[in-house]
Amino acid sequence: MSPQLIIFFLLAALAVAGALSLILARHPIRSALSLIVVMVALAGLYLLLGAEFVAAVQIIVYAGAIMVLFIFVIMLLNAGEEERTNLSRIATMAGLPLAVALGGFIAAAIARAPLLPPSSAAAPFGAASTKSLATLLFRDFVFPFELTSFLILVAILGALVLAQRES
Amino acid sequence: MVPTSYYLVLSAILFGLGVVGFVFKRNVITIFMAIELMLNAVNLAFVAFSQSFGKLDGQVFVLFVIVVAAAEAAVGLGIIILIARQRQSLNVERVDLLKL
Numbered sequence: 001m002s003p004q005l006i007i008f009f010l011l012a013a014l015a016v017a018g019a020l021s022l023i024l025a026r027h028p029i030r031s032a033l034s035l036i037v038v039m040v041a042l043a044g045l046y047l048l049l050g051a052e053f054v055a056a057v058q059i060i061v062y063a064g065a066i067m068v069l070f071i072f073v074i075m076l077l078n079a080g081e082e083e084r085t086n087l088s089r090i091a092t093m094a095g096l097p098l099a100v101a102l103g104g105f106i107a108a109a110i111a112r113a114p115l116l117p118p119s120s121a122a123a124p125f126g127a128a129s130t131k132s133l134a135t136l137l138f139r140d141f142v143f144p145f146e147l148t149s150f151l152i153l154v155a156i157l158g159a160l161v162l163a164q165r166e167s
Numbered sequence: 168m169v170p171t172s173y174y175l176v177l178s179a180i181l182f183g184l185g186v187v188g189f190v191f192k193r194n195v196i197t198i199f200m201a202i203e204l205m206l207n208a209v210n211l212a213f214v215a216f217s218q219s220f221g222k223l224d225g226q227v228f229v230l231f232v233i234v235v236a237a238a239e240a241a242v243g244l245g246i247i248i249l250i251a252r253q254r255q256s257l258n259v260e261r262v263d264l265l266k267l
Contacts, residue, residue, distance in 0.1 A: 008169045012177045019184040019204055028196045028257075035200050038181070042207055045177075048169065049218045054226050058210075061233050066203070066240045073244045074196055077251045082194045083258060103183070110176060133223050141227050148234045155238035162245035 007048060015041035028079045032070050039063040053130040174215035181208035195247050195257050199240075206236050 018037035025031045039062045046055035137145055185208060188201030210229045217225025247257070254261050 002168070004169050008173060012173075015177065016180055016184070019181050019188075022197075022200060022204060023184060023188040023191065028194055028200075031197045031200055035204060038204060039207060042211055045174070045211060046214055049174070049214050051214050051217070051226050051229075054210075054214055054229050057230060057233055061237060062203075062207070066237055069240055069244055070196065070200065073247060077196075077248065077257065079194065079196055079257050082192070082197065084193075106179065106183075110172075110179070113172070129223070133226055136223050137227050137230065144231060148231060151238050152234065155241050159241040159245040162242065163248055 004048060008045070011041045011044045011048070014038075015045070026082050028074045028082070029071065032067060032074060035070075036063050036067050039067070050129060053133055171215050171219040175212055178208045178212040178215065181205075181211065193258050193260060195250060195259055195262075198259065199243055199247065203236065203240070206232060 015038050018034045018041060021034035022031045022038070025034060039058060043055040043058040043063070046052075046058060182205050185201045185205035188204065189198055192198050192201060210232055213225040213229045213232070217223060217229075250262060251257055
């Protein structure tokens with residue numbers, strides 16, 4: 001087993017464990033911390049895939065900014081333990097078999113699919129990868145890039161309007 | 168080297184767990200976090216394909232997804248604060264004005 005494969009399985013196990021803990025935790029703060037674990041594990045996987053810039057953005061924007069926003073809101077609203085509610089009867093009777101069937105279909109489809117080999121041509125690695133990413137982003141995708149700035153402006157205005165105090 | 172299929176299977180597992188969390192959780196904030204988990208799973212598939220095909224377009228897409236997720240988080244959390252203010256609760260079962 002190559003070292004890359006070992007690192008992949010470690011990070012994958014970490015990500016899946018974090019996702020499971022997100023679902024199973026009853027307190028929102030625990031869910032948020034689990035989600036941060038998932039995001040850090042994914043950043044490691046991006047490094048493994050040779051996407052350094054995306055890994056850095058993942059840590060800075062996702063684990064840094066977005067999750068801080070989440071935790072800030074959880075603490076602001078003083079969110080406590082989740083209260084249990086009864087599932088509807090149809091959901092308990094039909095839900096589990098249907099979920100198992102769907103999972104089985106997807107697993108069968110994956111098992112039958114041919115194994116995609118890792119790229120031999122290989123995307124440019126390291127600083128070269130970030131440089132070509134910048135070229136691509138600011139030349140071929142410059143219009144969508146400018147649109148995102150507009151999107152962020154609208155989001156700022158929306159958040160301000162939503163969160164302002166009612167007079 | 169790790170086969171691309173492994174990344175795709177991991178991505179599918181994370182996405183599935185996100186769907187499960189979205190359906191089963193009752194807290195608005197946790198549901199929102201499950202959505203972020205699904206977005207992250209899709210990002211992983213994008214980067215894996217980008218490496219598999221040796222093209223960087225997938226990584227550009229991931230950057231756009233992250234930008235949209237940030238905007239979505241800002242607006243969504245604003246909405247959550249409004250819900251909490253009006254309903255005095257974060258439970259989605261209490262937000263049933265449109266329910267028959």
